[in-house]
Amino acid sequence: MLDKTIKQKLVVIGNGMAGIRTVEALLERAPDLYDISVFGAEPYGNYNRILLSPVLAGEKTVDDIILNTEQWYADNQITLHQGETVTMIDRRTCEVVTEQGERYPYDRLLIATGSNPIVLPVPGAALPGVIGFRDIKDVEHMVEASTQHRHAVVIGGGLLGLEAANGLMKRGMKVTVVHLLDTLMERQLDPVAGGMLRKSLEERGLEFKMPAQTQTILGETHVSGVRFTDGTEVAADLVVMAVGIRPNIELAKKAGLHCERGIVVSDTMQTYDGRIYAVGECVQHRRQTYGLVAPLFDQAKVCANHLAMKGFATYDGSVVSTKLKVTGIDLFSAGDFAPGPDKEEIVLQDANRGVYKRIILRDKKIVGTVLYGDTIDGPWYFQHMRDGTDVSHMRERLVFGSAHLGDGGHGGQNSIAAMSDDAEICGCNGVCKGAIVQAISEKKLFTLDDVRAHTKASSSCGSCTGLVEQVLAFTLGGDYSAAPKVKPVCACTDHSHDDVRRVIVEQQLKSIPDVMRFMDWKTPNGCHSCRPALNYYLLATWPGEYRDDQQSRFINERVHANIQKDGTYSVVPRMWGGVTTPSELRAIADVADKFNIPTVKVTGGQRIDLLGVKKEDLPAVWADLNEAGMVSGHAYAKGLRTVKTCVGSEWCRFGTQDSTGLGIKIEKFMWGSWTPAKVKLAVSGCPRNCAESTCKDVGVICVDSGYEIHFAGAAGLHIKGTEFLTKTATEDEALEIIVALTQLYREQGWYLERMYKWCDRVGFDNIHKQVVDDVTNRKALFERFAYSQQFSQSDPWAARARRGVDRNEFTPMAELELA
Amino acid sequence: MTPWFQVGPLDDIPHLGSRVVRTPRGNIAVFRTDGDEVFALDDRCPHKQGPLSQGIVHGRxxxxxxxxxxxxxxxxxxxxxxxxxxxxxxxxVEDGVVWLSLQQTAAA
Structure with a gap:
């Protein structure tokens, strides 16, 4: 047992982002376990090193990028040894020794010493005026030089070198970038994109000397120029070496820890001495070293987990992407894009427009991406790359990106670099680019979820997610969303939707508390995200057996009407196939008059919406509508909504089949069914497609010889045409396939995942096989749907209007007269 | 002394649910947790005045x-x-009956 009064001692060497992120994560998990002390060589609190470039460019100040103030260390009872350098680790006595000869004992040691800039071994490298680009001191040096001198040379045409050059140029210096190879950023870019980048940087005023190898740095008491191996010289008052970084492993090496390029660590971030952990740029994990922030954060999480003695997490390496933080240049790169015999490439190049996209595939999967000029789809490609999605089905459209281009709400913008600070990015919540950038800097945000929580940007409809990710990447220099491959349902659990669905079936779990107990939910009764999901999964898995939990349903599904901004509701009666009658219309008019319903509106799904109904009036409104033969239209449901139709062969001179009749038949069969997200159908009587079938979840196009069935379309947040599933000769066959398809979606879809996203995830071929090719399976799916319908096809309005179900819901509990 | 008002039996509020009490000063939402605790808030979200009584209750x-x-x-x-x-x-809650006071708790 641990004695509370004598805590274990954790010593952290390195006061940088990796070390402190680990400490933060540790404090979240086990706040009282350790007595923590941190040694940092720099005289600052922890700061955001990736934002040094904007500081250099004069877009931010040093204060802007401090992540943890001294107060933070004090608040968390962390002893900060600022400016004290650890010179030795005594593993025998478990102590660290500082420059001053002080010894501090540890029970656990965390090495987070980061990396050092590589200094080229050329004559003159030690002259005053020759620096690296690594810390605040270097930036201060450069800023000062820019006020006194004119000529700067940056050696290194990689990410860091270009950002340094851009910053110095913005500070008024004349800058020459020297690069050993003939492609800029060759680790991230291919020659074409590298050339485009060079051209646009030249237009901004940078000069390049490449390929060129530095031979000598010239100068007597201060640098005065650079000479190259070809004999040419360039004058310089400041030389910045940005040729790369080298893991800082001196200390670890001296202590006898196994090191190669970096300190070698296991999947639990432990070195060969189990008491000693290491994270960040100083480590080597599975032969890889990392110089970007996202992997450090992944490592920090795993390391903190172990330090907190919850040792189950492992670090499996990271896939990283890169952005260049130079204002006005859009560039995105991720993965492996070196040509190879087993790789295929898809390239789009439009030099005049300044757009270049290259996608590298191996084995039907994206393994690398280089984007220049138009990077809106960077995160989308990156997601597919990390997920290892089979992209063969979307191959022909792949290079054009996701449906983002068709998305509305952000003025058709698809490049954030050119956007001004007051440009609106999130049209739902009115969030501008400037506000997002400010929140990222001021509130020290790193992930998409952070940004959503703090600014609300992309937290409603999500169509601007790509843009917000870009702002994030642009501000921070990489993709920090780093969403884990398997997304948990919500913060209440680590389990994914698939896990939950599988376990419900395997373990025969039949209530929400059972699922939560069995799957170790972290909260006592979930949250507004997971409870409705679990309720749906149980309902879809155990039809007739599971009792629907009303308190786990969103209000609209609980009261069978749509809540409006003022707390009133809207009521939409079903109109089968969009067909109505004079008596129904009269009844609707009467209801609107009787209950003073302020707005009557025709919907996009071919029915009529009564808006502004008071909650307590709902049962009476429903009773009157029921009286005229109308039932709930489920316009509020994650379930079957409408079947839109055109008039078809009954009236239309072009109609090939009775599309209205088929639509009604489908709607009568499928109404009342619950699905992962809403399902909208349409039936068009000919290929003129007046019912707009090709942007629905399921759409039928009648042709002379039968019925084409299309599915997985969308016309909301995303615009997506449907996929052609199959063609049938008869109505009955069409119905069977549509029902089987919907049932498969009900069984596989994640809660709130629309059909087109489900199709994207599980693959068209897979669905086609189960619904079209395998007839036995299709019939079984159909039967399961039909079975569950006997429990769901009763009008919820009638139950409430006539039989008093949920009466409490619609009346106040009490009315107090007194003030 | 704060006057208390009786608003009805606890069982009139579903577990993890809420009911509205009408008062001359506006609606008050009374919530019941899983552990039969009750809480009362103005039925207006500080954000855009959404009716909190219609929300999903989880934990407290x-x-x-x-x-x-x-x-x-x-x-x-x-x-x-x-x-x-x-x-x-x-x-x-006293003997299965919910009581409410209209004296606002001092804002935190």
């Missing part, structure tokens, strides 16, 4: 049905990073 919190603001039942405070506070009122 409620999620506003309009824009998913999460509000602490005990204090009316929005859960960070959201900001704002809804007035709260003392509520208690």
């Amino acid at each position: 919190r409620v999620t506003c049905p309009l824009h998913n603001f999460v509000i602490e039942l005990a204090t009316g405070q929005a859960v960070a990073p959201d900001q704002g506070c809804t007035p709260s009122y003392p509520a208690k």
Whole structure:
């Protein structure tokens, strides 16, 4: 047992982002376990090193990028040894020794010493005026030089070198970038994109000397120029070496820890001495070293987990992407894009427009991406790359990106670099680019979820997610969303939707508390995200057996009407196939008059919406509508909504089949069914497609010889045409396939995942096989749907209007007269 | 002394649910947790005045049905990073009956 009064001692060497992120994560998990002390060589609190470039460019100040103030260390009872350098680790006595000869004992040691800039071994490298680009001191040096001198040379045409050059140029210096190879950023870019980048940087005023190898740095008491191996010289008052970084492993090496390029660590971030952990740029994990922030954060999480003695997490390496933080240049790169015999490439190049996209595939999967000029789809490609999605089905459209281009709400913008600070990015919540950038800097945000929580940007409809990710990447220099491959349902659990669905079936779990107990939910009764999901999964898995939990349903599904901004509701009666009658219309008019319903509106799904109904009036409104033969239209449901139709062969001179009749038949069969997200159908009587079938979840196009069935379309947040599933000769066959398809979606879809996203995830071929090719399976799916319908096809309005179900819901509990 | 008003039997409020009490000063939402605690808040989210009584109750919190603001039942405070506070009122259960006071709890 641990004695509370004598805590274990954790010593952290390195006061940088990796070390402190680990400490933060540790404090979240086990706040009282350790007595923590941190040694940092720099005289600052922890700061955001990736934002040094904007500081250099004069877009931010040093204060802007401090992540943890001294107060933070004090608040968390962390002893900060600022400016004290650890010179030795005594593993025998478990102590660290500082420059001053002080010894501090540890029970656990965390090495987070980061990396050092590589200094080229050329004559003159030690002259005053020759620096690296690594810390605040270097930036201060450069800023000062820019006020006194004119000529700067940056050696290194990689990410860091270009950002340094851009910053110095913005500070008024004349800058020459020297690069050993003939492609800029060759680790991230291919020659074409590298050339485009060079051209646009030249237009901004940078000069390049490449390929060129530095031979000598010239100068007597201060640098005065650079000479190259070809004999040419360039004058310089400041030389910045940005040729790369080298893991800082001196200390670890001296202590006898196994090191190669970096300190070698296991999947639990432990070195060969189990008491000693290491994270960040100083480590080597599975032969890889990392110089970007996202992997450090992944490592920090795993390391903190172990330090907190919850040792189950492992670090499996990271896939990283890169952005260049130079204002006005859009560039995105991720993965492996070196040509190879087993790789295929898809390239789009439009030099005049300044757009270049290259996608590298191996084995039907994206393994690398280089984007220049138009990077809106960077995160989308990156997601597919990390997920290892089979992209063969979307191959022909792949290079054009996701449906983002068709998305509305952000003025058709698809490049954030050119956007001004007051440009609106999130049209739902009115969030501008400037506000997002400010929140990222001021509130020290790193992930998409952070940004959503703090600014609300992309937290409603999500169509601007790509843009917000870009702002994030642009501000921070990489993709920090780093969403884990398997997304948990919500913060209440680590389990994914698939896990939950599988376990419900395997373990025969039949209530929400059972699922939560069995799957170790972290909260006592979930949250507004997971409870409705679990309720749906149980309902879809155990039809007739599971009792629907009303308190786990969103209000609209609980009261069978749509809540409006003022707390009133809207009521939409079903109109089968969009067909109505004079008596129904009269009844609707009467209801609107009787209950003073302020707005009557025709919907996009071919029915009529009564808006502004008071909650307590709902049962009476429903009773009157029921009286005229109308039932709930489920316009509020994650379930079957409408079947839109055109008039078809009954009236239309072009109609090939009775599309209205088929639509009604489908709607009568499928109404009342619950699905992962809403399902909208349409039936068009000919290929003129007046019912707009090709942007629905399921759409039928009648042709002379039968019925084409299309599915997985969308016309909301995303615009997506449907996929052609199959063609049938008869109505009955069409119905069977549509029902089987919907049932498969009900069984596989994640809660709130629309059909087109489900199709994207599980693959068209897979669905086609189960619904079209395998007839036995299709019939079984159909039967399961039909079975569950006997429990769901009763009008919820009638139950409430006539039989008093949920009466409490619609009346106040009490009315107090007194003030 | 704060006057207490009897508003009805506890069982009239579903577990993890809420009911509205009408008062001359506006609607008050009375919540019941899984553990039969009761809390009372103004039935207005500090964000855009959404009716909190219509939200999903989880733990000792409620999620506003309009824009998913999460509000602490005990204090009316929005859960960070959201900001704002809804007035709260003392509520208690005695012998299966819910009592409510209209004396606003001092804002935190």
